[in-house]
Amino acid sequence: xxxxxxxxxxxxxxxxxxxxxxxxxxxxxxxxxxxxxxxxxxxxxxxxxxxxxxxxxxxxxxxxxxxxxxxxxxxxxxxxxxxxxxxxxxxxxxxxxxxxxxxxxxxxxxxxxxxxxxxxxxxxxxx
Numbered sequence: 001x002x003x004x005x006x007x008x009x010x011x012x013x014x015x016x017x018x019x020x021x022x023x024x025x026x027x028x029x030x031x032x033x034x035x036x037x038x039x040x041x042x043x044x045x046x047x048x049x050x051x052x053x054x055x056x057x058x059x060x061x062x063x064x065x066x067x068x069x070x071x072x073x074x075x076x077x078x079x080x081x082x083x084x085x086x087x088x089x090x091x092x093x094x095x096x097x098x099x100x101x102x103x104x105x106x107x108x109x110x111x112x113x114x115x116x117x118x119x120x121x122x123x124x125x126x127x
Contacts, residue, residue: 021101048112051112052090052100056107059086066105096113
């Protein structure tokens with residue numbers, strides 16, 4: 001929950017991937033006390049998108065084999081895949097839940113919230 005003196009956002013949900021990412025359990029609308037949220041299919045969740053810095057990623061740099069982000073991605077069948085069976089690549093179907101950022105041991109992944117973007121600027125699906 002957001003805190004502070006701005007009464008427009010105080011008490012509203014906030015995703016901070018470093019502290020507590022979204023697990024895409026899809027229960028928010030069921031537990032929302034004001035019924036302000038509605039159910040949507042998991043495929044329509046777009047809170048933001050993740051960007052992977054290949055220069056920091058253990059696997060991409062060849063330092064060691066790390067699949068932390070891939071293993072924790074709740075929608076890896078569409079949001080993330082492994083190039084050549086080992087290098088993580090984030091697709092443009094990323095929901096922005098932040099689990100990959102949360103578990104990355106190298107801080108090689110950052111999630112950009114949807115509210116801070118007009119259009120995707122990288123064009124490479126956040127990879």
